[in-house]
Amino acid sequence: xxxxxxxxxxxxxxxxARRGDPSAFESLVRSVQRPVYGLALRxxxxxxxxxxxxxxxxxxxxxxxxKYDEERPFDLWVMAxxxxxCLDLLxxxxxxxxxxxxxxxxxLASGEASLEDGAIAKQERQSLEAALGTLxxxxxxxxxxYYVQKRTTKEIAQVLGCAPGTIMARLFRxxxxxxxxxxxxxxx
Numbered sequence: 001x002x003x004x005x006x007x008x009x010x011x012x013x014x015x016x017a018r019r020g021d022p023s024a025f026e027s028l029v030r031s032v033q034r035p036v037y038g039l040a041l042r043x044x045x046x047x048x049x050x051x052x053x054x055x056x057x058x059x060x061x062x063x064x065x066x067k068y069d070e071e072r073p074f075d076l077w078v079m080a081x082x083x084x085x086c087l088d089l090l091x092x093x094x095x096x097x098x099x100x101x102x103x104x105x106x107x108l109a110s111g112e113a114s115l116e117d118g119a120i121a122k123q124e125r126q127s128l129e130a131a132l133g134t135l136x137x138x139x140x141x142x143x144x145x146y147y148v149q150k151r152t153t154k155e156i157a158q159v160l161g162c163a164p165g166t167i168m169a170r171l172f173r174x175x176x177x178x179x180x181x182x183x184x185x186x187x188x
Contacts, residue, residue, distance in 0.1 A: 007074065008074075011029065012024075013027045014070060025060070025180075029058050031075070032079070036082050040057075043083070053085045054082065057085055097131060128182070131178055135178065139170070139177060142156060142167060142170045142171055144173050146160065148172055153171070
């Protein structure tokens with residue numbers, strides 16, 4: 001009991017466009033142009049890309065008009081095409097190609113210390129070694145076990161045969177002595 005007066009507004013234009021009427025397809029485009037562009041703009045946040053994707057969506061819609069199901073709203077069909085094109089573009093944006101990074105290889109950090117960083121580190125090590133040399137052997141021993149060998153206070157206590165609390169106190173005093181020694185050796 002369906003009659004043509006209850007047909008969706010785009011149906012006549014779709015039928016005419018399928019027969020090759022360019023003005024019918026133009027009418028379809030005009031009817032959904034703003035929402036299609038709006039969707040693309042919201043997804044891409046770039047006016048030029050949104051305009052390009054909108055054009056591509058209408059081109060795809062025209063090329064696939066024979067596949068369009070007239071029972072579905074035309075605007076939603078074109079919006080789905082637009083969304084898919086936008087998502088494809090967003091996926092391509094996020095893929096980092098190693099070939100694109102190759103020319104910038106010299107600008108990227110290499111992980112190797114620069115000559116300046118190496119010289120600074122060497123100077124810091126020498127200052128630390130000099131400051132450690134002024135500490136008692138007991139203080140150097142507890143600092144070496146804790147920082148160099150990465151032992152816990154409990155393990156150090158077992159090695160030195162004393163309580164863990166004693167080791168914590170010795171570490172505190174040794175660090176304080178080292179800190180004072182390092183601050184007095186600051187170059188002018």
